[in-house]
Amino acid sequence: MDEEQDRNPPQQPGAARLDRAAFDDLYRRVAAAAPTGARPRGALESITPAHVLAAVGEVRTGRHVSLAATVATRARPDNPEPAHHPMTGAVAGHLRGQGLEFARDRIEMNVHGDADSHLDALCHVVYDGTLYGGVPAATLTATGAEALSVGLAGAGIVGRGVLLDIPGLRGVPWLEPGEHVTAEELLAAEEAQGVRFGEGDLLLVRVGHRRRRREMGAWDAAAARAGLHPSAVELLAERRIAVLGSDSNNDCAPSPVDGVGFPVHVLAVHALGVHLLDYLQFEDLLPLCAEEGRWSFLCVVAPLRLVGGTGSPVSPIAVL
Template sequence: MTKGRWVVGRGLLVAVCLAGVMAQTAFGSGNSGWAAAPRAPRNLAEFDALFQQVKNWGRWGANDQLGSANLLTDAKRKQAVALVKLGQSVSLSHDLMTDKADDNASPFGHTMLGGNSMDNYRVSYHGYAHSHIDGLCHILYKDQTYNGYPRAEVNTEKGCVKLGIDNLKQGVITRGILVDIPRLRGLPYLEPGTPIYVEDLEAWEKKAGIKIGTGDALLLRTGRWARREKVGPWAVGRNGAGFHASVAPWIKARGVAFVGSDAAQDVVPSMVEGIGLPVHTLLLTGLGINLLDNQDLESVAATAAKLNRWEFLLTIAPLAVTGGTGSPANILATF
């Protein structure tokens, strides 16, 4: 199969045919110097059709509160625990950032009290700085949350009456799988705006010798923190590498229960006219998948590469905030 590209030069329109393998390499590589043809969904109408196609509303009942976390069976938890061979844990949490920056509009506040024997914490964790988990009431589409609940039935001034993060109070134990796209491409990190497609996920599966399946937590490394270390902070919310919205049907078909990344999952700009965060909307609101934002995947990537093991026990313990839209979390990978 070949891919076509139109190039304008000196007033001439030339059709350039590229072998499929070349097209796959160049799609969203961030270093090729040219872009692939736009993929659906490209606009609001196509996005809405995709949302209707993938949504899990009613799948686990009219009153469901867990979404894709329903895929975590006792057998899945036992499978995850059996992955622990060394007893070595790695935190996925980035240190809470106290300085305002282009990617940190709401710095973490830490004030010492009581003769410096106590302290006070202040955090506004949603955004692009602090490692956290999103609750299912965090994002709405057409004034509805996951499972079709109207805003008025869920989101109140006192918190989320339904779908709050407290529904995960007992914690999450499952198999985590790291998808390291920079390593796949032989890069230290992806450039901002680089989209990641289904073929990238499947190429990583082949390279790593794993297959993402039902109940898994998929963790996408774009190298955001490695790039920040080298070039400094930038406005990740306006320009960042991440998933293209076209991955949503694949994620549903594989039965993925949780999705995380070192930013906020979406490629930014989104490449979907009229929708700023299509992946957030498709996964959270459509599929009922809790998202793990701003995870620091540098240490776990180094450990996984050293061990040549890209799967591990993943544990998530959000704060028990009744009606919370999410929670800061120190998520752990254990090998």
């Protein structure tokens, strides 16, 4: 089916709701775990040339896949404002039939929607009137962000990617909308897959969102989706990852925090300076990792060089 009205999200055993005071305490602990000193590029500073060289060493077979979903151009429950992709120039109905002609196209899209794969810049999350590092939210203007824009990643992000398959750990095809991933499950997935994520890594957490969407149809992902429980970010802070990505939004919905709609975004982007990759797809990567028996690889992310942008569409490449 093309659409479905999602049921109320399941009550996950041990699912802990956080009131605002508990979340504020969590925020302080996460921020305190971040490295001290100037970090103008946020957690990307942890990807050193040595980390990149080590990541290149992950390449053994040369097999590579994209981690991006196909750009969505049709309206769906999770994509009410789809990308617009008109063809122009030398296309049917406008061909001269002689001499040189060029077919052309244009594209416009909602970068931060719930369907297309994208990178969140550090200026994307405003919390209590500030951006990451205490930068005033007033630096966000109608013509672009004056600080912490996607330009911080303009040279690309190259590092060691690590994929943790949570549905595989649970023995299910996907997590249901509303379910969350705990720190304990991240550790259990590491052990089950024989891999460990650490400083400077691009951590990719599969919840099976893309497979569920493909097999069951689109739903209102803004209202119900699987993702990390905010308490799991404390582990990510301790391990000092550089980038966090998911085949969902990284945040589960409904939010488990009273009064904070996207707590993982707040903790990762605002407290830690971690760029987020939202709505990737891992269904091409998953069988390669399983076949080769390894879950780490070279990962290359190349956002558009968009001046003042709060994010960018991306097609990250995993190279095994």
